[in-house]
Amino acid sequence: MIKPRTPPGVMELLPREQIAFQRMLDTIRSTYESFGFLPVETPVFELSDVLLTKTGGETERQVYFAQSTGALEKSRENGEGLPEMALRFDLTVPLARYVAEHEHDLAFPFRRYQMQRVYRGERAQRGRFREFYQCDIDVIGKDALSPRYDAEIPAVINAVFERLAIGDFTIQFNHRKLLRGFFEGQGIEGEQQMLVLRELDKLDKRGEAAVRETLMDEAFGLSDVVADKLLAFSRVRSTSHANALTQLAALGDGTPLFNEGRDALVATLEQLKAMGIPESRYAINLSIARGLDYYTGIVYETTLDAHPQIGSICSGGRYDDLASHYTKSKLPGVGISIGLTRLFWQLREAGLVDVATSSVDVLVALLDEAGFADALALSQTLRARGLRVETQMEARKIAKQFQYADRAGIRFVALRGEGERATDTVTLKDLRNGEQETLAMDVAADWLVGRLGESVQ
Amino acid sequence: MIKPRTPPGVMELLPREQIAFQRMLDTIRSTYESFGFLPVETPVFELSDVLLTKTGGETERQVYFAQSTGALEKSRENGEGLPEMALRFDLTVPLARYVAEHEHDLAFPFRRYQMQRVYRGERAQRGRFREFYQCDIDVIGKDALSPRYDAEIPAVINAVFERLAIGDFTIQFNHRKLLRGFFEGQGIEGEQQMLVLRELDKLDKRGEAAVRETLMDEAFGLSDVVADKLLAFSRVRSTSHANALTQLAALGDGTPLFNEGRDALVATLEQLKAMGIPESRYAINLSIARGLDYYTGIVYETTLDAHPQIGSICSGGRYDDLASHYTKSKLPGVGISIGLTRLFWQLREAGLVDVATSSVDVLVALLDEAGFADALALSQTLRARGLRVETQMEARKIAKQFQYADRAGIRFVALRGEGERATDTVTLKDLRNGEQETLAMDVAADWLVGRLGESVQ
Numbered sequence: 001m002i003k004p005r006t007p008p009g010v011m012e013l014l015p016r017e018q019i020a021f022q023r024m025l026d027t028i029r030s031t032y033e034s035f036g037f038l039p040v041e042t043p044v045f046e047l048s049d050v051l052l053t054k055t056g057g058e059t060e061r062q063v064y065f066a067q068s069t070g071a072l073e074k075s076r077e078n079g080e081g082l083p084e085m086a087l088r089f090d091l092t093v094p095l096a097r098y099v100a101e102h103e104h105d106l107a108f109p110f111r112r113y114q115m116q117r118v119y120r121g122e123r124a125q126r127g128r129f130r131e132f133y134q135c136d137i138d139v140i141g142k143d144a145l146s147p148r149y150d151a152e153i154p155a156v157i158n159a160v161f162e163r164l165a166i167g168d169f170t171i172q173f174n175h176r177k178l179l180r181g182f183f184e185g186q187g188i189e190g191e192q193q194m195l196v197l198r199e200l201d202k203l204d205k206r207g208e209a210a211v212r213e214t215l216m217d218e219a220f221g222l223s224d225v226v227a228d229k230l231l232a233f234s235r236v237r238s239t240s241h242a243n244a245l246t247q248l249a250a251l252g253d254g255t256p257l258f259n260e261g262r263d264a265l266v267a268t269l270e271q272l273k274a275m276g277i278p279e280s281r282y283a284i285n286l287s288i289a290r291g292l293d294y295y296t297g298i299v300y301e302t303t304l305d306a307h308p309q310i311g312s313i314c315s316g317g318r319y320d321d322l323a324s325h326y327t328k329s330k331l332p333g334v335g336i337s338i339g340l341t342r343l344f345w346q347l348r349e350a351g352l353v354d355v356a357t358s359s360v361d362v363l364v365a366l367l368d369e370a371g372f373a374d375a376l377a378l379s380q381t382l383r384a385r386g387l388r389v390e391t392q393m394e395a396r397k398i399a400k401q402f403q404y405a406d407r408a409g410i411r412f413v414a415l416r417g418e419g420e421r422a423t424d425t426v427t428l429k430d431l432r433n434g435e436q437e438t439l440a441m442d443v444a445a446d447w448l449v450g451r452l453g454e455s456v457q
Numbered sequence: 458m459i460k461p462r463t464p465p466g467v468m469e470l471l472p473r474e475q476i477a478f479q480r481m482l483d484t485i486r487s488t489y490e491s492f493g494f495l496p497v498e499t500p501v502f503e504l505s506d507v508l509l510t511k512t513g514g515e516t517e518r519q520v521y522f523a524q525s526t527g528a529l530e531k532s533r534e535n536g537e538g539l540p541e542m543a544l545r546f547d548l549t550v551p552l553a554r555y556v557a558e559h560e561h562d563l564a565f566p567f568r569r570y571q572m573q574r575v576y577r578g579e580r581a582q583r584g585r586f587r588e589f590y591q592c593d594i595d596v597i598g599k600d601a602l603s604p605r606y607d608a609e610i611p612a613v614i615n616a617v618f619e620r621l622a623i624g625d626f627t628i629q630f631n632h633r634k635l636l637r638g639f640f641e642g643q644g645i646e647g648e649q650q651m652l653v654l655r656e657l658d659k660l661d662k663r664g665e666a667a668v669r670e671t672l673m674d675e676a677f678g679l680s681d682v683v684a685d686k687l688l689a690f691s692r693v694r695s696t697s698h699a700n701a702l703t704q705l706a707a708l709g710d711g712t713p714l715f716n717e718g719r720d721a722l723v724a725t726l727e728q729l730k731a732m733g734i735p736e737s738r739y740a741i742n743l744s745i746a747r748g749l750d751y752y753t754g755i756v757y758e759t760t761l762d763a764h765p766q767i768g769s770i771c772s773g774g775r776y777d778d779l780a781s782h783y784t785k786s787k788l789p790g791v792g793i794s795i796g797l798t799r800l801f802w803q804l805r806e807a808g809l810v811d812v813a814t815s816s817v818d819v820l821v822a823l824l825d826e827a828g829f830a831d832a833l834a835l836s837q838t839l840r841a842r843g844l845r846v847e848t849q850m851e852a853r854k855i856a857k858q859f860q861y862a863d864r865a866g867i868r869f870v871a872l873r874g875e876g877e878r879a880t881d882t883v884t885l886k887d888l889r890n891g892e893q894e895t896l897a898m899d900v901a902a903d904w905l906v907g908r909l910g911e912s913v914q
Binding site: 003004006010014015018019022033034035036039040041042043044045046047050061062064065066067069070072083084087096098100101102105106107109112117119131146149152155159271274275276323325327328358359360363372373379380383387388390391394404407408 | 459461491493495496500524566817833840846864
């Protein structure tokens with residue numbers, strides 16, 4: 001006998017939790033589709049040389065390699081060399097490979113969503129996952145991509161979190177050009193810009209005092225005046241749409257790069273307003289840096305107003321060149337990612353996951369053996385109307401059948417005993433409030449559909 | 458520069474094919490849910506000792522192992538031993554592990570569906586995949602499971618393929634007890650039964666003559682009389698519901714096991730009729746053996762009437778004990794699997810995949826820069842009504858925008874030029890028939906929803 005268990009670092013759910021998780025996935029997907037994004041799925045494994053274009057980095061240390069028994073044996077004989085295949089660690093590298101590989105078959109700007117699991121050999125600890133869902137959208141241009149897409153992305157984020165209904169949220173932006181222009185103005189140039197950026201990215205975790213100290217240490221060598229200016233700049237946060245515009249104007253003029261970043265943020269704010277995004281849902285936050293070298297324009301983070309400790313639940317930004325490792329074509333883009341496994345885990349920890357309702361709408365009970373064929377026919381009738389129906393296959397005690405439905409979170413029980421069969425009626429009980437009605441067969445399905453309202457898919 | 462490419466043996470789709478594939482997945486899922494099956498997802502990798510309960514078999518030779526860089530280095534130093542984790546090669550073993558692991562948190566009969574990718578190190582060749590979707594349902598009982606579930610499964614198969622609309626199909630069954638009882642009657646006992654079963658399973662591929670020869674060779678040692686009886690038995694196929702009952706009756710009585718299998722098939726046929734399944738969609742076919750030791754009762758195969766060469770597109774059956782490797786509890790069950798990647802590939806080869814329609818319903822065109830904010834607002838209005846809308850972000854030539862929508866398979870284009878904006882109207886063009894209407898803004902969304910009819914999700 002082998003003890004049944006999952007590997008550490010994965011999130012496996014019981015059915016009722018899985019239903020709640022699936023609802024979130026469905027909401028995200030239908031929202032992505034409502035903005036015209038097209039589905040893409042890529043294989044879980046990529047060729048190692050394709051996935052790991054840069055070798056020896058932190059990424060590679062976290063990668064899982066995959067090999068068949070035959071390949072495993074061979075590699076043990078031959079010693080060195082990477083296994084042929086590796087599991088994707090994000091959806092961005094597979095997107096780059098996909099766009100470069102299928103470049104001539106795609107229409108640009110290429111708008112894709114992708115919702116699949118990714119793999120990272122993280123140190124096992126609570127809330128860290130080795131397998132987790134990412135739900136990404138990106139818009140990829142060929143040679144160029146209108147800055148207007150920078151504002152469409154937060155409109156999608158807004159729609160997603162409005163529909164997920166997990167509480168008030170704020171989409172925050174900054175702009176890499178504004179940041180780098182500001183650094184230039186302080187005499188911070190070249191590679192040091194990335195180092196300062198990464199340090200500012202730690203403000204949330206380390207706090208201002210520690211970051212200030214680092215900025216002034218030997219490696220950075222910034223003066224206290226410059227360090228204080230950087231920190232003051234990082235403190236800029238808007239409280240409303242109008243306030244965001246005022247604060248951006250108050251920054252005044254800087255280097256051309258600085259002005260370009262500032263004007264881009266203003267245009268994004270105006271476009272969000274034109275799209276009718278509630279003004280309370282977006283803000284500028286000049287402390288947002290996003291550590292990756294990758295980003296070149298706007299950067300986004302999204303936080304739940306009541307749960308700041310969760311950190312960003314949806315992040316991303318604009319980049320100049322998606323797939324330079326795979327193609328000479330210049331492919332600028334903008335996109336975001338929702339780490340749904342982690343988000344779900346955190347919502348569950350905070351008691352915010354609703355596992356009350358089953359995906360089954362109606363349990364068709366079986367009162368007596370003579371009613372079996374009838375119960376089957378009733379079930380099929382309800383299914384034909386789009387209802388999700390489970391049929392009791394054995395005539396257990398009726399109390400047991402109600403108890404089963406209640407525990408499973410199934411809202412309605414449908415019954416046809418001898419009486420109902422004689423009068424061609426059906427008794428429907430709503431377990432939410434205990435109400436019970438006996439209706440003619442031909443109106444029962446409509447009655448149920450009406451009661452279930454929007455919860456019927 | 459690295460050449461962007463996928464590993465061999467995977468199916469990666471362009472967006473329009475992916476949309477068609479996604480529609481099939483959605484149809485299967487909603488049908489599974491309409492029968493009250495609950496969603497389960499398991500991690501892509503399992504611990505090797507859990508996944509490979511029997512070592513050294515054919516299965517293990519096809520397994521992909523997964524290990525992180527650190528584990529890879531260690532295993533190279535230490536030489537032997539299996540890597541810690543392996544990718545699932547089907548959804549049945551993970552189901553067994555899941556049910557055994559979560560036994561005390563599940564309600565039985567446990568009805569689950571699972572639609573995920575599985576991995577097998579198949580020899581690379583056309584139509585063989587190393588990564589492919591399986592779409593499974595199973596009903597698992599504790600200690601016992603009513604034979605009535607044997608008939609519910611084909612009702613689900615019927616609903617799935619009716620809704621997938623890929624042509625007429627026939628769900629065929631046989632029963633292991635009928636087969637084994639018949640073998641007993643011919644003096645074929647014990648282990649030889651499995652060998653004969655596996656041989657009969659090859660009838661489609663090898664033909665009657667070759668199988669007859671094998672059955673009579675030294676290893677089998679059956680007489681020509683017995684071999685001919687086996688082949689005659691295998692030829693039994695029904696042409697209608699009534700004919701199936703007649704043929705089963707005509708088999709007469711045999712061993713108790715034989716009679717039990719025959720009566721079970723009769724009960725299944727009657728239950729299918731009670732569920733209103735069209736009689737043309739199911740049949741008995743006593744040549745169906747399903748090679749796996751695993752099955753103990755009814756077995757199913759499903760074929761497309763116009764494409765017999767595709768073989769079974771949905772197979773499964775009844776088994777006595779799901780998880781004997783992981784738990785002492787007896788867990789009998791019945792289930793089926795659809796190998797969707799292979800099916801999609803075959804339908805595509807046969808020209809039966811419809812990639813005509815985009816997942817985007819409407820393209821909101823942009824006629825002039827002055828209309829940009831207006832186009833954004835229109836897009837949001839349409840989205841609020843559940844439509845899937847892509848907005849043109851740049852005022853390109855209108856012919857280009859129509860061409861783009863047409864090539865992308867987007868059915869409707871919505872336009873608001875100066876004229877429409879002045880009169881608060883919108884022009885809607887249906888690219889399917891070229892018809893164009895200019896409507897008041899407040900009725901436009903309803904008009905589109907009506908036209909799109911059932912294609913709106």
